[in-house]
Each structure stands twice: as C-alpha cells, then as structure tokens.
Amino acid sequence: MSWMLPALVLWPLLAATLGVLHQKHARHWGLVGALGTAVLGVAVMGLETSSWTLGGWALPLGIGWRLDQLAQWMLLIGAIVGLFVSVYAWLDHTLPRAFWWLWLGAWGAMNALFLSADVFNIYVTLELLGISAVALVAISNKAGATQAAMRYLLVSLLGSMLFLLGVALLYGEYASLDMVYLAQQMQSGPVMFLALAAMTVGLMAKTALFPLHAWLPLAHGRAHAAVSAILSALVIKASFYLLIRLWLEVFAPLDLSLAFWFWALLGSLAVLWGATQALVTPSLKQLVAWSTVAQVGYLAIGLALMIDAQAQFSWAWGLVGLILAHALAKSAMFLAVGNIQQRAGHDNLQQLGYVLRTERKTLFAFGLAGVSLAGLPISAGFLAKWWLLELSFDHQAWWLFGVLILGSLMTAGYVLRVLNLALTNQAQTQSLQAIPAGREWLVLILASLAIVSGLSAQSLWGG
C-alpha cells in the first residue's frame, strides 16, 4: 500500500490537531493541511487501482481498503473543491479558527470513507464526518444557526443509526462487512430488502434527497459561505457515493425492478420542488441552497437510470460526471454568494442590485456556474445532463425526458433571477464592506473550471 493512502486521512487530521494544539496559528496549520491533502488527492489519480486489508489480516477478519476509479474520482473532486474552499476560507477573516480543525476533520473523514470497503468502518467515518459537518454549521454566529445545526445533527444521527441497522443485518446474514464479499454472497430475501431500505433512507436523509431535504436550506441559510460550499459540494456527495456503492454494487444482485420508479420519481420531485422554491425564495443564499435540493434530484435520476440499465458498475461514470459538475458549479456559486453577502452585509435578493453590478468578477463567476448547473453546452453540467437525456432516451422514459428539460429551464430561470438584478438600475443604498480581491479571482477560476472540465472530462464516459 502506498503511504499516500493513509496520508490522505492522517495529513488533514494532523494539521487539524496541530491547529488545536497551537490555536493562535490554526489558520496557517489549516492552509498547510489543506494544500497537502489537495496534492495527495490529485496524486492518488496516478496510483494503480487495487485493494488491501489493514493490519495484514486477511478478509473477512480485517478491514478492507480499496482504491478503484470511482474512489479515485471522489478523492480528486474532494481535492479540487477542498483546495479552492480552503484558500477562500484563508482569505475570509470572519471565519472562526475552529473552522479549520472541523473542516480538516471532515475532509479526513471523507477521504477515509472513500478508501474504505468495509461497511462498519464506513459507519465510523460517517460519525466523524457528521460531527464535524454539524459543528461547521453551528459555528456561525447568525441567529438560528444553533437550531439549524441541531436539526442537522438529529437528521445526521438518525441517518447514521439507520445505516448501522443495515450494517448489523448484513453482518447477521453473511458474517462479513466487506462490500466486495457481500456483493458476491448477496441473495434475495426480505432481510436484505430491509437492510437496503434502512441504509437507503438513512443515506437519503444525509444527502438531503426529497422528501428528506428540509434540513438543508435551513442549515445553508445560516452557515458561512465556505461551510455551505463544503456541505453542498462535498459532504452530501459522500453519502450519495455510498448510495451508488450500495445500489450498483453490494445489493445489485437483488431484484430491483421497482427501483427505477423509486429513484426516478423522487429525483423528479426533487428537481421540480427544489427549482420552484429557488424561483420564489427571497434570499440569495437560500436560492442556491434550494438549487442543491434540485440538483440532488438529478443525481437520483442518474442512479435510477443506471439501476434500470442493469449496466455494469464501470458504467457509473456518468454519475461521477454529474457529481463533478455539481461539486464545481455549486461550490463556485456558494463562494460567489459569500463574496456578495459579505460585501453587502446581507443576502436579501431585492436589495442586491447595486452590489451585483459592482462585483463584476463575482457576478460573472455566478453566471458561469449557473451555465453549468443549467446544463448549457460545453460546460461540465452539459455533458452530465446530456448523458442523462441519452440514457432516458434509451429507456424510452419520455416523461423523464420532460422533467430533465423542464428542470434545466427552471435552473436557467433562477440563475437569471439573480443576473437580472444586476441589470436593474438600483441605486446604492448602503455602504459596502471591502473583501480581498483574491477571493473574487478564486471564485472566477473555480467557476471557469466548472465549464472547462466539460471539455476535458469527455473521456469520462467515452464520448
């Protein structure tokens, strides 16, 4: 095993620990940790895919780690988004220093989760991830942050409990916790359907998939911009990654003929409901948060199409493309909102016209990210959504076709809602706060990545 794999988990945790020990310089330790973790996350793309057991104990006794292409891509997405968010946070002096050790704890936990092939070990990483993510929401000093974090905590704990219940049922039935082994042994039966149901509901809650999404706009509305970017771009993707693993690998041998309808319906409802809310909400940050609810719906639709395709697991690249596109676009959007919000001192859409007009780079970044979210050509989002359209065409799921098109139009609608404001002739009503110029460039580069990765990522699904 390459030393890089343990380092992916231990490096961020070490930097976080040093930050706790040496609190005056937590910020600097945090940046060091983030840079190192990002480099490692990119470097892992060059490693050979393989699997290992920890401590030298053969399966089923030990804990399995595996690095396959899916894990590599998830680590890479974490590295790119994590790098940008970290530099942004470093330039944001309103963040308390606890942000650093909590964020690096969450990052280390996510990396441990992506590497693990052991369902109980994954539960432990979910605990570490959950506790850090909840605290990240709670460190905001906005009114209501504590209540929102409390709600997130309860949802997160309930989700973990249900996941653990599924783990116990799997262990009781097959006396193993390794995902590969479980997939080989998997046989249809009521117990396995119960395990699948429990784990799915638990992970749906953590992913904020409709109808278990209510915690997300609440938490986002009150969290720091950097925290929102982490939550929307990465943390909810970690639980969605587990849904991919469970449905397309571990439980794939079960008869999942109704699964297409389950995921496609929930996904469609999420797309339409999230977008509708984004079209009417009065606050900019809530708009972006509701957009996440909608975009998670696309992920669910992608999962539905993959399950129905009975496609091989290696086909899941379209899903990776969706995750990548959303992670880049949504983190860019939240960071852009953070710039605007901090400049104006609020995020009340109706009064943002003047600020939006003066913040050209940030506004442009918001627009670019919106292009990718709506799935306009050449962006990463376009490729991902094209893949969805193609698959639903193959399946002759015409109604799904309609939902996808409508969802994209609505996305364009709520993005334009923001862009339009910049065209109104609103006069300056309040004094503006200064923000570091670097943050504007940072957001612009991240948003450009959301477009450019569409050009380079075509190889992902061979077309």
Place this chain on the structure above:
Amino acid sequence: MAEAMGLILNGLSLLLIGLGLAFFMAGTLGVLRFSTPLNRLHAVTKADNLGLGLVVAGLILQAGSWALVFKYLIIWALVLLSAAAVSHLIGQRAYQQTRQTESGETP
C-alpha cells in the same frame, strides 16, 4: 451431617435474602408514599442499606471462597459510602430549598 449443614445454610441464606428484599420493598414504598424529600430519603436510605446488607449476608453464606466473601463485603461498603455521600447532598439541597420557601425567598 454435611448435607444437613448445607440445608441449614441454604435456608438461612434464603431467609436473609428474603428479608433484604422485604426491606428494599419497604424502602421503595416509602419513596412512593412519603411526601417530602427528607422523609423519602429517610425511608430509602435506612431500608436500602439494611436491605443490601441482608442480601450480601445471605450471599456470603453461599459463597464458595473467601475471595468472593471479600468482594461482597467491598460492594456493600462501597454502596454504603456512596449512599451516605449522595443522600447527604440530596438532604442538603432539600433543606436549603425548604428554608428558602419558608423564609419566602425566591429560590
């Protein structure tokens, strides 16, 4: 002879444990029936300490080794110690509160 001894020991041990349980019951009843904290405390500490002592004495008669006897005695002593300390605390709080309400202060 040995059998008879065993029978007597068993009987005695059963008797002691039964008595101990009766004290526990009485103590619990006291907690449920009495109205003020101090009264309840009075009932439960007396009855439980004695009850546990009787149960321990009964178990000692059944114990096969001195090590076990010693452990039972330690358990009893530790429970007595913590019960004494804790009931002192509860009593103190209850006393403070009654005094406060009697003198009309807001607690």
Place this chain on the structure above:
Amino acid sequence: MLVFDGLLALLILGLAWRATSSRDLFESIVVFIALGLMIALAWVRLSAPDAALAEAAIGSGLAGALLLATWSRIEPQTDDRVRAFSWSWALVFSGLAVGLLLAFAQIPADGQGMMDEVQAHIPQAGVAHPVTAVLLNFRAWDTALELAVLAWAWFAQQALNRDHTPRYQALDGEVLQTFAKWLTPLVLLVGAYLLWRGATEPGGAFQAGAVLAAGLVIYSLAYQHPWRAGRLNDWVWRLSWVGGFWLFVMIGLVGLAMGVGFMGYPPAQAGGLILLIEICATLSIAFLLAAMFSGHRDTETLASKSNKES
C-alpha cells in the same frame, strides 16, 4: 429467567417512552439514566459484559452527567406545547419494528458471526480476549477512528462555546470533598484493573477511561472546578486529548513501514504495543470525557475572563 427478561424488556420500553414523552426536561434526563442502567442489564443477560460495562459507564453514567451539566446551564423549562400524535412517524417506526421482528426471525439463530475466524487468529493477536483482539488488532482502524470521533466531538464543543463549566450549587460542609478524596485511589485502582483485565477478559480502554473520567467528574463537582494537576502547561492537556489517537496511528504507520500493513503490528510485539496504546487511549478518553463535562480552563479563557471582570 424468561419472566425476568420479559419484565426487563417492558421496563426498557416504558423508560424509553417516559424519557421521550416527559414534559419536564429534568425528569427526562433522570429517566434516561435509569434507562441506560436497564440496557446495561440487558447486555448482561445477552452475555455481552463488554457492552454492559460500556453502556453503564458511558451510555448511562457520563452521558447522564453531560446531560445534567447542560441542564444546569439552561433555564429550567417544561414543554407545554400540545403534542399532536404523528401518524406518519408512527407508521414509519412501526413498519421498521415489524420489519426488524421479521428479520430477526429470518437471521440464523446460531449465527456465530466471525467468531471462528477471530478464535483462529487469537494466538497471533497479542491478547487473549476476543473483543480486545478485534478492537485493538484485527479492526484497529475502527477503534483509532472512534478515538478521533471522541476528540473531534470535544473540539466541536470547544468551538461552539469556550466556557461550559456546569452551574454548580453551593455546598455546605465537606462531605463531597471527603468522598472524592476517598474515592480517588479506588477509581485509579478500578481503572487500571479494567485496563489490565482487558487483555484476557471483558474490559479495556473505553471502560477504564470512562471510570477515570467519572472520578474526574466527581472531583470537579466536589471542588467546583476542573481537575488540574499542579502547574501543567495547557499543552500537556491538549496533548492528552489527542495522544491516544496519534500514538495509535503512529504505531500503525510503523507497521506499514515494517511491512505488516497500515494499522498492523509485528506479532511478537503485538501484546506490548497494544498495552501501550490502551494506556494512552485510556488517558485520552478519560480527559476528553472529563473535559466535556467540566470544561477546560485554559490560560486563554482565564485571561479573557479576567479581562471582562477588570
């Protein structure tokens, strides 16, 4: 025994209902503590003394103490809202309960899990007790991460509120102080015993750490401030919170370098290394749990307090 088990199960359900439905927060907490003790009893009946010890010490004891400490800091409150019975939730959870019952009937009753596998590898594990072998050797990575979870829980708590000492009540007399003094050697003895025993019998770092933490909690209740030994630097305290985790993974990395795999030990040294890790883990757990209860008065907090006062 069936009658006893049935009564125990009913009692657990009843206490759980009471803890969640009570309108008085204090009552809920007290019932929750009792619930933990009953669950510990249930673990004993299920022949899982390790889980019983952990549940009694952490689930009931320290969790209860943490809840009470929190309760002491918030305004006394009763919940007067009229509660609507939620049919949808009732449906979800009764569905889950029925499903679990069915699953319970389906899963092989004589399932040994990985017991055979574990027993077969005990000779190479360095410890004789299967639970300790799993926790500290076969699945060491899980345990290391659990230590990280505990540490990060405390970091999170610190991030949210720097001053979280419980609101102590004034004490008359010195009964509690004397009690704490008498208890200290016993607590140390029991903690060390549980730790040592973990190699061959139920026990180990988490239980021992919880017992030590309970001793520290009693100390801070008696003297109304967190326990601090002499003039130890803040650094020592902070290191004590993370020392268990980092020693664990450092040894795990040495394993990687020596070719036995990440989080592995050379079999000949396994016993000694596990004992070393358990000692450090015990101290970390004890100080983390105690800090969660009584807060940690570092020089910074003290400085900011005296600033405010002046």
